[in-house]
Amino acid sequence: MKIAVLGAGAWGTALAINAGAHHTVTLWARDVPQAQAMQAERVNTRYLPDLPFTAGVQVSSAPIGPWLAEQDLVVIGSPMSSLRGMLTQLAPILGSSVPVAWLCKGFEAAQPGASTAEASPSGVGLMAHEVKAQVAPALRGGALSGPSFAQEVARGMPTALVAASDDAATRDAMVQAFHNNSLRVYANDDIVGVEVGGAVKNVLAIATGLCDGLQLGLNARAALITRGLAEITRLGVALGAKTETFMGLSGLGDLVLTSTGDLSRNRKVGLALAQGMTLQQAVDSLGHVAEGVYCARTVVQRAQHLGVDMPIAQAVVALLDGSITPAQAVALLMGRGAKGE
């Protein structure tokens, strides 16, 4: 297969390395000097150091253009904040013939101060497939998600992913591109469930990082993960997802990985806030995107719009806003009245 991966951050690079052992992969970076250095050194020193490119990987910074129409699959590896722009550029080039997979896990950031009435479905704070429907309705597309740290995938360590789309041909293209002896890719037609799981687990991983940073104990962490899964499921089902999707790789699987795995950038944000860092310091210390920081508010807005209760996500928003301290967030959650499970 011919695969283009647009965006040479940690995850795009990891998938390019993995797939480059089996296919022809063009890893595209918008930054020309970065692309030249990667092509010369056969490694992405900025985002994934010490993990050399496999034979099938070539690097490009050629303008987004007709060369993409010659691919069997185009992968958007940039964060959620760039998805809309990327899809808008790709739509006239790819038409309905070349499928697109997006890797980002988030909801589009809501505008600060936007009211719940302004929240989606009227335009603010969309999921990735909703952005695609808005800006590139004819394009075939889907999400590649599931529990997966870039470093492990680039090393060829066993990993299972989910290829989600309502279009069977797009699911098949993602499976064909990435299913191999180190990556198992499961197809799923519940795009809403897979995107909700992938986005909201990032918000909850900030909470779990905070919990562990404050040394609240293993009981507290297990409670947060379990009650967090209940929040994800409530929101997802209200948005039209299937309940069982949240018991799968993109739900429970990714929530457990991101909440407990120290490679997680979202978890690291929570750990840093517990140490007394400001949000800006925490974000700056990562050098990578932590999507939970940018989508927490949208998640809560969409939940409020639907009348869905998400107390943990709400506490994360208040914490990120600086309106409560870590200790107050804990007191807020533990001070809630008794209720049935």
Ligand SMILES: NC(=O)c1ccc[n+]([C@@H]2O[C@H](COP(=O)([O-])OP(=O)(O)OC[C@H]3O[C@@H](n4cnc5c(N)ncnc54)[C@H](O)[C@@H]3O)[C@@H](O)[C@H]2O)c1
């Ligand atoms: N890193 C992981 O382990 C991992 C795993 C699964 C999913 N994801 C998701 O994948 C997405 C990307 O994560 P990452 O870890 O690669 O982030 P990263 O911070 O390592 O890199 C982001 C990359 O996107 C590029 N970029 C940003 N805007 C762009 C644009 N308009 N055009 C081209 N490139 C652009 C940046 O230059 C950078 O190279 C996120 O939504 C993340 O949640 C990451």
Ligand SMILES: O=P(O)(O)OC[C@H](O)CO
């Ligand atoms: O490092 P994080 O927190 O962005 O998580 C990476 C992946 O989404 C884990 O599946």
